[in-house]
Amino acid sequence: MEKKLTRANALFIGSMLFGMLFGAGNLIFPVHMGQLAGSNFWSANWGFIFTGVFMPFFALLAIGLTGSSGVEELAGNVHPIFARIFTILLYLTIGPAFALPRTATVSFQIGVVPFLGSTNPTVALAVFTFVFMAVALAFALKPSKLIVYIGKWLNPAFLTFLCLLVLAALLHPMGSVAMIAPQGDYSGHAFLTGFKEGYNTMDVLAMLAFSVIVVDTMHNLGVTDRKTVSRDIIKVGVIVVILMSLIYTMITWLGTSSMGKLALSANGGIALAQIAQYYFGPLGGLLQAVIVTLACLKTAIGLISACSDTFAEFFPMSLGYKGWCVAFAVIAFLVGNVGLTQIIVLAIPILMFLYPLAITLILSSFARALFGQSKRLYRWPMVLAGIAAFGDALSALPQGLANSPLVLQILGYYKILPLFSLGMGWVVPTFVALLLAIISVKLVGDRA
Structure with missing residues (x-):
């Protein structure tokens, strides 16, 4: 027992x-x-x-x-x-x-x-x-x-x-x-x-x-x-x-x-x-x-x-x-x-990248428990979360770096993402990828 x-x-x-x-x-x-x-x-x-x-x-x-x-x-x-x-x-x-x-x-x-x-x-x-x-x-x-x-x-x-x-x-x-x-x-x-x-x-x-x-x-x-x-x-x-x-x-x-x-x-x-x-x-x-x-x-x-x-x-x-x-x-x-205020400022871009990955990992784990063991449930949403979160991290860089020509050029491509202006550009792509992975598992099973 x-x-x-x-x-x-x-x-x-x-x-x-x-x-x-x-x-x-x-x-x-x-x-x-x-x-x-x-x-x-x-x-x-x-x-x-x-x-x-x-x-x-x-x-x-x-x-x-x-x-x-x-x-x-x-x-x-x-x-x-x-x-x-x-x-x-x-x-x-x-x-x-x-x-x-x-x-x-x-x-x-x-x-x-x-x-x-x-x-x-x-x-x-x-x-x-x-x-x-x-x-x-x-x-x-x-x-x-x-x-x-x-x-x-x-x-x-x-x-x-x-x-x-x-x-x-x-x-x-x-x-x-x-x-x-x-x-x-x-x-x-x-x-x-x-x-x-x-x-x-x-x-x-x-x-x-x-x-x-x-x-x-x-x-x-x-x-x-x-x-x-x-x-x-x-x-x-x-x-x-x-x-x-x-x-x-x-x-x-x-x-x-x-x-x-x-x-x-x-x-x-x-x-x-x-x-x-x-x-x-x-x-x-x-x-x-x-x-x-x-x-x-x-x-x-x-x-x-x-x-x-x-x-x-x-x-x-x-x-x-x-x-x-x-x-x-x-x-x-x-x-x-460097002081407390500066540590907080410097940490923001790193957290804007790592947190979406961590949240995606957690969501994928729940999906695995509910829908099967396929690694697609982890890989598909994580790829899109990583790509989108990179843009969120770039936009959160200290002002001097965020306004550099290269960063501004890269950010121009990210502006098409929903919620990107709010620092949440990762949300929609990640959930769409997770939903597609779940549908895929339902249709073809756990293999691959």
Whole structure:
């Protein structure tokens, strides 16, 4: 008889899933989005939740449905070479290129900048990122139970702080949401703009990389049947998805209402620090700084360790685990010194390319579970998603590059795609290709 999850085990899996989705660093995005979305915050919020909460959950479900051992095996349904390249790009993105240095810059923006005074911010950032990455590297090289113990208290502590912050804002709002004017693309396309803003969490990429941990844990608890695994993931995931959606909604609203008293910030880290200072004064700002810094440090240790493990496995004759740890920490230190705002800007083109591929991989996995094992269900939509997403990535390049003659010439061909002007040119071609692949499988079967 197939074993099912007990309530205690379901709670354990749920807390694990919540820990994988919830990160202090990610909260800078909904708060800044709220400032920009203004009275359209509900539409923007739902778009953000779709890519920031639902899609990571679907990524976990895709791994569970297919029984894949990880992202490389899942992507191998397209082609082995694609799988290796996609996996490397994914780990570089959630590791040393963007997410890892972002943990340091978010901590700096929230935990240090409000207390800098006349100190040179460039020098302060360099010193802080060096110390931050050195500590993270030390723990990654020699894991300690201390960081595990601290981690058990971080999420509850930060959730408590957030609840107090939101409660203070509800009792004494800075402004009326209905009176805040939407800015930029949020004035006309709030949902799609929020959808793209959700890319910045990188949680779909992270879940593809780490969801196998959740599935393996379920297997170790005796739940091995794919249908049972998928059903239990849904049961556990629904609670986590609701909780995460509530958190993001509260933070988005907090950002929107803050525009009644505060100016638009350059990034969400600044906004979150200003809001905490407004309601709780310097002591509240200091408490938030400590909690966020420790939470980001815990994330940084995990990212260094996971990425180094993967690269040591991919390239066994190269640096080894410890060598990759050092290399990634050094790269993250260098990247981190460009600052939080610039990291976010530089990450956008990469995410505009990788996210459509990741979403397509997830959709194809569901199609495979429903319609058969043919690799056409992966290959056809992935080819068109890749071609179209390349155009979306080019259009998201920093202005100097995006306006170069070569890029403008290439983008001229992409303008025929529906939704391309909104940065969603991949959607229609991908869904058409997936539909054609499904029809093909129905007509000629799984072969080829």
